[in-house]
Amino acid sequence: MRFAFLQEPPFCFTDDSGKLGGCDAKLAKKICQVLELEDFSPIETEFAELLPGLSNGRWDMTTGLFISDERRQFVDFTRPIWSLPDGLMVAKDNPLGLRGYHSLARHPSAILAVISDQIQHQTALQNGVPPERVRIFATQAEAAEAVARGTVQAYASVAMAHRGYIARRPDASLDVVDVPASEKQPAAGAFALAKGNAALRDQVDRCLDDLLGNPWHRELMAGFGFGDAEIDLLL
Numbered sequence: 001m002r003f004a005f006l007q008e009p010p011f012c013f014t015d016d017s018g019k020l021g022g023c024d025a026k027l028a029k030k031i032c033q034v035l036e037l038e039d040f041s042p043i044e045t046e047f048a049e050l051l052p053g054l055s056n057g058r059w060d061m062t063t064g065l066f067i068s069d070e071r072r073q074f075v076d077f078t079r080p081i082w083s084l085p086d087g088l089m090v091a092k093d094n095p096l097g098l099r100g101y102h103s104l105a106r107h108p109s110a111i112l113a114v115i116s117d118q119i120q121h122q123t124a125l126q127n128g129v130p131p132e133r134v135r136i137f138a139t140q141a142e143a144a145e146a147v148a149r150g151t152v153q154a155y156a157s158v159a160m161a162h163r164g165y166i167a168r169r170p171d172a173s174l175d176v177v178d179v180p181a182s183e184k185q186p187a188a189g190a191f192a193l194a195k196g197n198a199a200l201r202d203q204v205d206r207c208l209d210d211l212l213g214n215p216w217h218r219e220l221m222a223g224f225g226f227g228d229a230e231i232d233l234l235l
Contacts, residue, residue: 001032002041002059004050008140009164010224012063014044023224024063027081027217028191031207046138048116051075054194061204064189066119076195078204080188081212082226083233085179086120087159088112089147089166092173096153100179101127104154111135113143113155119187120156127183140165148174163225186233 005012005025012022020042032040043059050062054075067077090098096107104110105128112129114121116136125131135152137143143155144165154177155162162176193201211217213235221231 001028001035001037001039001061002043003028003032004043004045004053004059004062006045006047006050006063006140008063008161009168010160011164012042013164013168023221023226024081024191026220027211028061028063030211030216031204034207034211035203046116047118048138051117051192054192057194060193060197060200062192065192066187066189068119071192074195075192076197076201077190077192078201079208079212080190080234081208082160083186083188083230084158084160085181085186086123086156086184087162087179088177089144089155089157089162090153090175090177091147091150092175094175094177098154098177100177100183101129101156102183105129107153110154111152113137113146113152115140115143115157118157123184124156144172144174148172160225167225 007013010022011024012020014020025042029040045053050065051071051074053059054062064081088098096110098104101124104112112124112134114124114134114136116138121134124134137146140161146152147155159176159178166172166174191204213231218228218231
């Protein structure tokens with residue numbers, strides 16, 4: 001199992017020794033073990049390469065991605081592995097008083113960071129953020145650093161990913177603002193697989209049917225900040 005991942009805690013990340021951790025990574029490795037595959041081979045990449053890498057055979061499965069009709073044209077998805085709201089990463093104490101996409105759109109000097117090809121880019125535009133006030137970055141770390149430097153005033157992604165990033169950097173002068181459900185409902189994410197590999201997708205889904213919500217899974221997810229209510233959304 002060649003597994004493509006990003007540096008995006010709490011989903012996937014490497015520690016100082018280079019060991020891969022994170023809830024998506026550990027769930028993918030568990031699936032590999034259940035399927036009795038010989039090797040679990042993680043491959044680090046950037047977000048924009050995840051889907052092309054499936055199409056051209058560089059890897060077999062990716063870390064969790066938001067499910068969308070546009071993405072379904074190019075890849076297949078497993079059953080959902082989480083359902084999460086968006087959030088804005090902002091400077092400590094939220095100096096602009098941002099409350100979501102709408103308040104950012106109304107603030108004439110606020111620049112928003114997004115990651116290339118992530119769904120939050122379109123969500124921001126749909127919520128009135130002018131395209132000329134959006135800056136595109138390749139990685140979570142680059143976007144977060146831009147917020148810390150004041151180059152941008154917010155960075156839109158999954159709220160849980162923002163909290164995971166900040167938790168690993170306790171000295172970072174950063175905060176998280178939850179995007180209200182009125183602007184963006186929590187959305188489901190799943191592992192992505194290449195089209196035409198229905199046998200692997202069915203095997204992975206059967207594993208997920210058995211794993212999601214069981215005691216092992218609940219303990220795993222609790223270690224990364226997920227509560228029972230968030231897991232129960234998947235069942």
